[in-house]
Amino acid sequence: MPHTEEIIEQALHHIGTGYVFPEKAERIGIAIRRRRADGAYDGLDGPALCAAVTADLQEVCPDKHMRLLWSAEPLSLEPEDQDAGRAAFLALLRSENQGVRRVETLDDGVAVVRITYIPGTDEGAPAMGAAMQLAAGSTALVLDLRSCRGGMPExxxxxxxxxxxxxxxxxxxxxxGPTGTTRQYWTAGHLPAPRYLDRPVYILTSALTFSGGEDVAYTLQAHGRATLVGETTRGGAHPTVRHTLTEHIQVTVPIARTVNTVTGGNWEGVGVTPDLPAPADQALETALKALATRTASAASASSAS
Known part of the structure; x- marks a missing residue:
């Protein structure tokens, strides 16, 4: 394995040239080099080095997407293989049914869709459409994002x-950040299944919900289209790229930032706050109770009129 100093300098180079907030990159470099000079990383093996540098990176700049990652399996150092991480993620999505892990209709007509990853639209649209087709006739919908660990903005x-x-x-x-360009995300004009309108939508979250899962939760909450139930999420809002430094170490660099059109901000570092706080393992029960109360109130109001 290359010398620790070389690994750290390579990582700081990628952070310095790619981080979405260049003014913070300089501060990061100063702090990490100071820690190295103080001997903080002396004698650490690969996994321990990654953990220590990551902790220091996030102490200086609390961006949870900025990390050194250790891979037990050897990584390719060939330039043409630098997209291997994306290929591996696409393979993971295929093995996870594009993140749609379960669709269930409860006895009261409420549909529950469990999502573990957010796929891209090229391969993921049919699976998303199949889930929404199964949920199309339900009285209310629960999106379970408690185990959703990330995905793609599209x-x-x-x-x-x-x-x-x-x-x-x-x-x-x-x-x-690197290009200075902005990509807008709008609702799609054509979908492979019926839209889900004029019915309640609840989203379940946990402290593990991250990145793409947080995107769905935050966006629907901000636009007033869903009620969030559960725990505050992990807080990772910045799209990233990975750079391979050695056969076992990569650095992930956030190169972009998300800006919601309603709030003008995002969930980076703070997470998405639920409307109805509850322990993650009680989130579904809490959501169903809230839905029952909502349904009873609507029925009472209707009979009174």
């Missing part, structure tokens, strides 16, 4: 699109 926009009537809702923007 897939998050497609999931959100099911809960709006057309393609006229501007969801959020992603500003790319």
């Amino acid at each position: 897939g998050a926009a497609m999931w959100c699109s099911y809960f709006f009537p057309d393609d006229q809702t501007h969801l959020n923007d992603i500003h790319d």
